[in-house]
Amino acid sequence: MSTVAMRMPGAAEDPYAHRYLIAAAVSVASMLQVIDTSIVNVAIPNMMGSLGATIDEISLVSTGYIVASVIVIPLTGWLGDYFGRRRYFAGSILLFTAASFFCGTARSLDALVVWRIIQGVGGGALLSTSQAILYEAFPKEEVGKGLALWGLGVMVGPTLGPTLGGWLTDNWSWPWIFFINVPLGIIAALMVMAYVRDSAGGGASRGQRVDWTGIVLLTVSVGALQWMLERGERYDWFDSRLVIGLLVVSVAGGATLVWRELTVKHPVIDFRLLKQVQFTVGTIMGIILGAGLMGSVFVLPIFLQSNLHMTAWQTGIVLLPGALATAVAMTVVGRLSSQMDNRILVVVGTALFGWAMWDLSHLTTQSGPHDFFWPLILRGFGLGLMFIPLTNLTMAEVSQADMSQASGLYNFFRQLGGSFSIAVMASALTRFTMEKYAVLVxxxxxxxxxxxxxxxxxxxxxxxxxxxxxxxxxxxxxxxxxxxxxxxxVLAFEKIYLLSGAILVVSAPLLLLFRTGRPGHKVEMVGE
The missing domain is CATH 1.10.286 (GTP Cyclohydrolase I; Chain A, domain 1)
Structure with missing residues (x-):
């Protein structure tokens, strides 16, 4: 008897009976991963005082988590097949949850960094594997609804992270930013084990030889790249031998990894998926979406707190209307994505996002919370209209057997786009400020x-x-x-907002390269 649904006498089992419970479980797990990427930042000063760490030392708490999760993301398809998708996803949630608990109990910097890295290993699976699960949990015509529920948590998470972290740190203490994950993680893991099915052929790769060389190359190349992006600004980029060395290692390791995975019989990352035009174009647009999204998410709280002197809580209140707009957009998209050409939704979302960035570029030192309301509403609604339709377009021609690998690759490149954008935006912000200061003085x-x-x-x-x-x-x-x-x-931030909008707007013509605007894959369930 299936763990997904009870079979009624004389009736066939409904493979989609618990699809909304599955969507809730994977959405909670994904939101925990996204929130934990940013929630730590507001507690950094408290951690430094509690653990006696310098700013360089405490930055490893954030960097270690991000590097570990980015390395794991492209491996999730292979790991899901090797262990079985349900077992791997639930195990990743439990690993993330256990590491969260031990992060909260850590009393030394070394212990905290180690547990954050382990937390990143568990968290890396939560985004890409959850997408693959949703594509199987929902019938083809309802996939948009499931992805909308999931996307809501993923899009709102970066907004809630700093606000929630600030409130917990101010009213309780910094360990609670980790302890809050424990009950939610346990509930999500139990729901996954109860309702999620393994995909057809799940675990089939256990008899295959493990490509340890590919795993090592991936770890070295991606780890070096992510470390360079995270630390480049601090070391003055290419004026530093360390940064140059990391770039050389990343490029050489990445080139070797691609060659290796294209020639080995059982690769851990199937780069052959990039031969599919629609998937490749969608992945490129995913990189651009990640860059535009993370660039704007990164700079806006800095502007509110450094230029307008708002607290973390006040910043969260200003950002909240945009998060609610995203929720509304996700609800709309969940119904429309299966009924109309998804390219239209992406175009509308891109236009709204560009409009919002144009409005934000006219802020001044005298701006107040009311000046952010409509621009953030537009940005939130625009992002909500883009996120799920672009995922649908990217996966439209991917077979069900390749869904896990494709989802892992797509999220991996989107994450890299966001990381690269944050690094570039931070450097550009410093440079633009210096340039404007030199003009004004x-x-x-x-x-x-x-x-x-x-x-x-x-x-x-x-x-x-x-x-x-x-x-x-x-x-x-x-x-x-x-x-x-x-x-x-302020003038420097204006240029950053325009740059964030332009990144997405100029990518819109890539939509012409898509051969179809509707989700078209056939969902094959176990037992069909």
Whole structure:
């Protein structure tokens, strides 16, 4: 008797009976993974004080998790076949959950970093494997609904992470950002074991020889690339021998990995899937989507907290309407994606996202929460319209047997696009700020009447509060220069917003390369 559904006397078992419970389970697991990518960031100062770590040392808590999860993502298809998709997915959830508990109990930096790496190993499976599960759990005409539920958690997660992390850290303590995963992870794992089926042929690869060489090459090349992207800004990029060395190792290892996987009989990563035009074009657009999404998600909280001096909680409140807009869009997309050409939805979503970035590029140092409301509504709705349809388009011609491998590759490249975007945006933000500051400073002169008047006014105000005239004058000049620095920063953010929007808008013509705009794969269930 199947664990998925009870067979009624005289009636055939419904293979889709528990599809919404499955969607709920994989959505919770995926959201935990996405949230844990960002939730740690707001607790970094507390961790440093508690563990006696420097900023360079504590950054390993974030970097170790991300590197481990990115390495695992392209392996998920092979691992799902080797262990059986249900067993592998549930095991990954439990590994992630156990590591979360031990992260919370860690009392040294070394222990915390080790458990974060293990947590990343478990978390790496949660996104790509969950997509493959949903494609089997739902009938073809309802796949969009399942992916909409799953995508809601994936899209809202990056917004909730910093807010939830800030609230838990302020009201409880930093270990609770990990402990909160434990009950949710256990529930998700139990639901997966109860309701998820193994795919046809699951576990069939156990008799095959394990491609350890491919696994090592993947670990070395992706680990070096991700480490370079995470640490490049800190080491001044290619002025550093370390960064150059990591780039050489990544390129050489990546080229060798591709050659190896294309020639070995049983590869751990099937790059042959890229021969399918629709999958390849969709993967390229996935990289661009990851870059645009993560670029905008990365810079907006920084702008709110550094330029407008908002707290993590206030930042979360400002971002919340956009998250709700994404939820609404996902609901709409869940119904429309199986009824219309998905390319239309992607085009509309891209236009809305570009419009939102254009609006955000007009913010100033005097902007308030109300100035972000409609731009973030547009951005949230646009992302919601793009995310699931693009996944459908990418997987439209992938066979069910290749779904796990294809999902792993797609998510792997999308993650790399996001990581690359964050690294580029961080570097560009610093450079743009310096450029704008250099342009603005020459316009500030003590020989200018308006400048002198402003400095004298600020100095007089400070003198009236008891400061001596000489110090007051120096402080007034310093305050003016900080104002110029703030304005330069705002102008730099404006360019970043425009860049994030342009990245997606210019990719829209790639949609013409898709041969079909509707999900077209046939879902084959065990026992059919």
């Amino acid at each position: 020459p316009h500030i002169s003590l020989y200018d009447a308006a400048t002198r008047q402003r400095i004298d006014g600020m100095a007089a105000a400070m003198t009236a509060r008891g400061m001596d005239p000489f110090t007051a004058h120096k402080q007034a000049i310093a305050m003016l220069m900080r104002s110029v620095q703030a304005q330069a920063s």
